[in-house]
Amino acid sequence: MTATAESLFVTVALKSWDVWLTRLDKILDALTDEQLESPVVPGRNRAFYIYGHLIAVNDSMIPQLRLGDPLFPEFAETFIKQPDRAATIYPTTIQLRQSWKDLNRQLSELLPQLSPTAWLERHATVSEEDFAKEPHRNRLAVLLSRTSHLSYHLGQLQLREK
DSSP: OOOOHHHHHHHHHHHHHHHHHHHHHHHHHHSOHHHHHSBSSTTSOBHHHHHHHHHHHHHTHHHHTTSOOOSOTHHHHHHTSSOTTOOSOOOOHHHHHHHHHHHHHHHHHHGGGSOHHHHTSBOTTSOHHHHHHOTTSBHHHHHHHHHHHHHHHHHHHHHHHO
């Protein structure tokens, strides 16, 4: 049996997603709670905030891919809509670490369920009319942009280590 171009593209995208998650896990797991509280560079976001931001953004993929409701909708207000240190209440580091693991477990179950054809369907934040004009605004594009987002923030976290 030969793979279709669509299935190869999806496989490459999913494997890339997994690679970047694995790299991030390695960095995040190595950071102590104290290190998470320090800014990546002086005057900038704390590693803790980037961690929560990654959870909030990745969690938003679930509804955007039309796979269900987000697991941690409360994170969006704290880690997307507000800058670091603006919120009055934050999850604990233990909650943050567990939320990251729970979300990645859920995504690892949900993402492979989509067929190659389903990956090329519109995502939830584009209308049917707009999608007809711009079919590149599909679920696979969401995965690719979120993978790029992971790599960007991984780079920030690596700066912290220097």
